[in-house]
Structures are given as C-alpha cells and as structure tokens.
Amino acid sequence: MRSSSNALAAPVSVRMVRIPRFRHWRAALLLLPLLLVLMLFSLVPTLWVLINSVKVDGLWSAGHFVEILGSPFYRQAFGNSLWISVWSSFTGLLIALVSAASLKRVDGSLRDMTVAFTNMASNLSGVPLAFAFIIIMGANGAVTLLLREWGVLGDFSLYSRAGLTLIYTYFQIPLAVLLLYPAFDALDDDWQDSAALLGASRLQYWRLIALPVVMPAVLGTFILLFANAMGAYASAYALMTSNYNLVTIRISSLVAGEIFLEPNLAAALSALLIALLVIMVAVNQLLLNRSYHAR
Amino acid sequence: MRAKYYHRCVVAGLIALLSIPVLATLLYSFSRHWGATVLPDGLTLDWYVTLWQDPRFLTAFGHSLLISVATLLFSTLIIVPAAFVVFYYFPKLDHWMGILILVQFAVPPVVSSVGLLQIYADGPLPLIGTPWVLIGCYFTIALPFMYRALANGLQGLNVRDLMDAAHLLGASTFSAFLRVILPNIRKGLMASLFLSFSFLLGEFVFANMLVGNRYETLSVYLYSMRSTSGHFTSAVVMSYFMFTLGVTWIATRLSR
Numbered sequence: 001m002r003s004s005s006n007a008l009a010a011p012v013s014v015r016m017v018r019i020p021r022f023r024h025w026r027a028a029l030l031l032l033p034l035l036l037v038l039m040l041f042s043l044v045p046t047l048w049v050l051i052n053s054v055k056v057d058g059l060w061s062a063g064h065f066v067e068i069l070g071s072p073f074y075r076q077a078f079g080n081s082l083w084i085s086v087w088s089s090f091t092g093l094l095i096a097l098v099s100a101a102s103l104k105r106v107d108g109s110l111r112d113m114t115v116a117f118t119n120m121a122s123n124l125s126g127v128p129l130a131f132a133f134i135i136i137m138g139a140n141g142a143v144t145l146l147l148r149e150w151g152v153l154g155d156f157s158l159y160s161r162a163g164l165t166l167i168y169t170y171f172q173i174p175l176a177v178l179l180l181y182p183a184f185d186a187l188d189d190d191w192q193d194s195a196a197l198l199g200a201s202r203l204q205y206w207r208l209i210a211l212p213v214v215m216p217a218v219l220g221t222f223i224l225l226f227a228n229a230m231g232a233y234a235s236a237y238a239l240m241t242s243n244y245n246l247v248t249i250r251i252s253s254l255v256a257g258e259i260f261l262e263p264n265l266a267a268a269l270s271a272l273l274i275a276l277l278v279i280m281v282a283v284n285q286l287l288l289n290r291s292y293h294a295r
Numbered sequence: 296m297r298a299k300y301y302h303r304c305v306v307a308g309l310i311a312l313l314s315i316p317v318l319a320t321l322l323y324s325f326s327r328h329w330g331a332t333v334l335p336d337g338l339t340l341d342w343y344v345t346l347w348q349d350p351r352f353l354t355a356f357g358h359s360l361l362i363s364v365a366t367l368l369f370s371t372l373i374i375v376p377a378a379f380v381v382f383y384y385f386p387k388l389d390h391w392m393g394i395l396i397l398v399q400f401a402v403p404p405v406v407s408s409v410g411l412l413q414i415y416a417d418g419p420l421p422l423i424g425t426p427w428v429l430i431g432c433y434f435t436i437a438l439p440f441m442y443r444a445l446a447n448g449l450q451g452l453n454v455r456d457l458m459d460a461a462h463l464l465g466a467s468t469f470s471a472f473l474r475v476i477l478p479n480i481r482k483g484l485m486a487s488l489f490l491s492f493s494f495l496l497g498e499f500v501f502a503n504m505l506v507g508n509r510y511e512t513l514s515v516y517l518y519s520m521r522s523t524s525g526h527f528t529s530a531v532v533m534s535y536f537m538f539t540l541g542v543t544w545i546a547t548r549l550s551r
Binding site: 027030031033034037042044045047048095099101103105110111114116118119123124126129133134135140142143170173174177227231232234237251255263266267277278281 | 302303305306308310312313335373395405411434503521525528535540
C-alpha cells in the first residue's frame with residue numbers, strides 16, 4: 001500500500017482533496033468478511049422476518065397483522081411484555097438513580113468496589129438468574145417458606161407477572177447503575193453551592209438543575225433497559241417454559257414449539273416488536289436533540 | 296456529616312440488594328437441606344463433587360468454552376483489520392458502522408432466530424443443529440462490544456500520523472499496523488474480549504433455539520436440569536458464576 005507514502009510528499013493537499021475511494025480498494029476488501037458474516041447471521045435473517053411478516057401462504061398480505069391485532073391472546077402477550085418491561089425499567093432506573101447520585105459522594109475506594117460488584121452482579125442474568133430466584137423465592141424456596149411462616153408473603157408468587165417483574169428488575173439495576181453513574185460526573189459540585197447561595201432548596205436544586213443535566217442519560221438508559229426487557233426471553237422461559245404469555249415466548253413457540261409451527265405469524269409478531277423498539281429509539285433521539293446538551 | 300452517612304447507607308443498600316440472590320444461591324449450593332429456617336441444616340460439598348464428576352456437565356462446559364473461544368478468535372481476525380481499515384482509510388464509515396451496530400440492539404436474538412431457523416434449516420447451508428451457526432450468531436453479539444472498544448482506542452490514537460511516521464521509517468503498512476497500531480489498542484481489545492467471553496459462555500437463546508441438545512452448551516444443560524434438586528442446580532449456577540467472575544475480574548484488571 002504505497003498510496004500513503006505519496007501522501008507524505010504533499011500532506012496538506014492530500015488532506016484537502018477528497019481521496020477517491022477506488023484507490024483503497026484493496027484495503028476495502030478487509031471490510032468484506034465482516035459485512036459477509038453480519039449479512040449471513042443478522043441482516044438477511046432480519047430481512048427474511050420483515051418480508052415474510054407481510055406474506056400469507058406465499059402471497060403479499062397484511063393478514064397476520066390483522067390476526068395479531070384482532071386476537072386477545074396476542075394483545076395480552078404485548079400487554080404483558082410492555083407492563084413488565086415498563087415497570088422493571090422504571091423501578092430499576094429509580095433505584096439506580098438514587099444509587100448513582102450517592103455513588104458520586106462516597107470515597108473512591110468504596111466507589112470502585114461498588115462498581116466492580118455491580119459489574120459482577122450484571123453477570124447473573126438469563127437462565128442462572130431465574131434459577132437463583134427459584135431457589136430462594138420459588139414454591140419451596142427458603143425465603144418463601146420463611147416469609148410464609150412470618151405471614152408477610154400475601155399471595156405473591158414468583159410464577160406470575162409480579163414475580164417476573166421482580167426478576168427483570170434485578171437484572172435491570174446493575175445495568176442501569178453502570179450506564180448512569182458516569183453521567184453524574186457531568187454535575188459540578190459548585191452548582192449545588194451556588195444554587196443554595198441563591199436560596200434554592202435541595203429539592204429545587206435537583207428539580208431545576210441536576211435532573212435536567214442528567215436527563216439525556218436517564219432517558220437513554222431507560223430506552224436501553226426497556227429494549228433489553230422487551231427482547232428478554234431466557235429468564236421467563238427458564239421460569240415457566242412457554243406457559244407465560246410474553247411476545248418473545250410466543251415468537252419462539254411459533255417457530256420452535258412442538259405443535260403448530262407458523263414461521264410467518266412469528267415473523268409478523270417479530271416485525272411488530274422491532275417496530276416498537278425502533279419507535280422507542282427514534283423518540284429517544286428526538287428528545288435527546290431537544291435537551292440540555294444539544295443546546 | 297449526616298449527608299455522608301446517608302450516601303454510604305444508599306451504597307450499602309445497593310450492594311445488599313444485589314448480593315441477596317448470589318449469597319442465597321451460594322449458601323444453598325453448600326447446604327445439605329434448607330427448609331423453613333433462617334439457616335440451612337448442615338453444610339456439604341457433595342453437590343459440587345457430583346457436578347464436577349458428571350460427564351454431561353463437563354461436556355457441555357467444554358462445548359461452551361470451545362464455541363466462545365472459537366468465536367472470539369474468529370471475531371478478532373475479522374473485526375480488528377476492519378476497524379483499522381475504517382479508521383485509517385475511510386473514517387466516514389465509522390458512522391455507518393455505528394448504525395449497523397444499532398441494528399444488533401433493535402433485533403433481539405429471538406427475532407433473528409426466526410429467520411435463521413428458516414434460512415439454514417436445509418438448503419445450501421444446513422447449519423441448524425451444528426455449533427457453526429452459534430459461532431456466526433455469537434459474532435453478531437460480540438461485534439458491538441469489540442468494535443466500540445477498538446473504535447475508542449483508535450480514536451484516541453492519531454492513526455494517520457503514526458502510520459505516516461512508520462512508513463517514513465520504511466515499514467510496510469502491514470508491519471506498521473502490527474508493530475505500531477496493534478500494541479496501542481491491545482488493552483481495549485483484550486478487555487472487550489473478556490467481556491464478550493462472559494456473555495457468550497452463558498448465552499441461552501440462540502443455543503436453545505438453533506441447536507438445543509444436539510450440541511449441548513452450559514446454559515442448555517442448566518435448563519435441562521431444572522427438575523433435579525435445587526441444591527444441584529445452584530451448584531451449577533455458582534460454578535458458572537464463579538467462572539465468569541474470574542473472567543470479568545481479569546477484564547477489569549486489563550482495562551485499567
């Protein structure tokens with residue numbers, strides 16, 4: 001590759017003039033394997049899903065979408081997925097917000113240790129996480145038995161929407177803390193003093209100064225948590241196999257279940273899920289552009 | 296002073312909250328029997344002894360290790376040159392790489408499995424049920440982390456000036472890349488490799504939907520053990536957890 005030694009002769013002019021792309025065609029070849037593997041295992045399968053979602057028995061049709069939207073069963077799947085995702089993201093975010101604010105105020109060594117610990121906790125997810133919860137809070141779990149003996153359990157069951165939300169919240173917390181705490185570095189300590197000097201209360205400081213500054217990070221984190229929860233499958237599947245009605249569980253049982261394989265219906269459900277995630281990301285971008293940092 | 300106490304309490308609360316399931320599972324895996332009492336009846340190592348003598352577990356663990364390491368070698372060979380080419384020759388492509396990576400986040404594994412199952416079930420590439428399909432899919436999981444880490448490293452370097460200097464001293468582009476650029480991005484690369492490794496080792500969705508027990512991996516093994524003793528499964532969970540813990544510990548040490 002001699003082109004860049006030519007560039008040395010006249011570095012300024014080379015940088016100003018746009019180098020024609022074809023001069024680097026040999027270097028561009030190195031990008032091909034990446035694109036090829038990505039096409040084979042991600043882009044083409046996604047394209048297959050999008051195309052086949054609008055096909056019924058080989059003909060173009062929106063029939064599957066009509067079927068999904070008209071079916072109380074599939075509407076319930078979306079309802080459950082949304083409910084669990086929103087609540088687990090919201091709760092996880094709230095806990096992470098309070099923790100991240102405090103994390104900025106403790107000594108360096110304690111902070112490093114906590115971050116390392118949080119990192120570790122984020123490894124407990126999917127099937128192992130569901131099993132850990134079954135062990136402690138399942139029908140015969142030690143905590144369940146203990147709480148039942150003390151009579152404080154009520155009608156809580158791990159194998160329900162509340163139970164799933166609990167598990168989801170657990171895997172959202174470490175993620176949210178790790179994503180959020182760097183954002184709090186943007187807060188200048190002097191601002192709080194200045195605000196106090198001007199007569200602002202602690203609450204006013206948070207509402208009017210600190211929160212608007214960290215808002216883009218908070219929104220971005222929420223979107224990521226939400227998308228993560230909407231697409232999650234392993235924990236719910238490990239907990240209840242296909243017996244709980246979530247979008248991802250429905251999709252998998254339509255392509256890998258034992259009876260009634262309907263890949264095109266699965267594709268339509270998938271397309272709706274992708275659309276939902278894309279809308280969330282787009283709204284997030286829109287809000288980001290209008291927020292504090294963009295100004 | 297009161298504020299400091301409050302912040303410490305919050306952080307301690309966070310640690311306690313996150314450690315409850317881990318500690319309970321750990322204790323459960325060491326206990327002989329644990330009923331409706333605060334503490335278990337007796338401690339034992341039997342569950343671990345049984346587990347680590349189970350050939351099916353060892354095979355599944357071996358499969359997971361093999362697939363994860365193979366994926367990371369394969370990914371390194373493909374992604375490192377590509378990231379270098381993007382930053383050295385086509386810096387504007389970085390933006391498009393960012394969009395390609397975003398696609399990986401908008402399409403959950405369950406969704407791409409729907410397409411993968413149809414495309415590779417038979418036809419010219421019958422990959423379903425073989426470890427090869429997992430290596431391809433795991434590449435798409437590792438790509439965002441590895442590319443981001445490499446891009447951060449390359450952004451911090453002045454790639455063009457470093458390469459020009461190396462050329463001036465008579466190095467070819469290849470040897471300049473190998474001896475100048477690579478040592479500078481090695482740290483970020485290693486950290487992202489270990490991070491990806493800890494995800495891939497326990498991956499369940501692709502492994503279960505595309506391959507299942509035809510090439511059983513760790514998480515599929517764990518799932519199939521769900522009806523056995525909770526003490527035994529918690530020994531599986533803790534063995535897996537401790538292993539990834541070691542790996543992430545190395546990753547954080549390397550990224551310092």
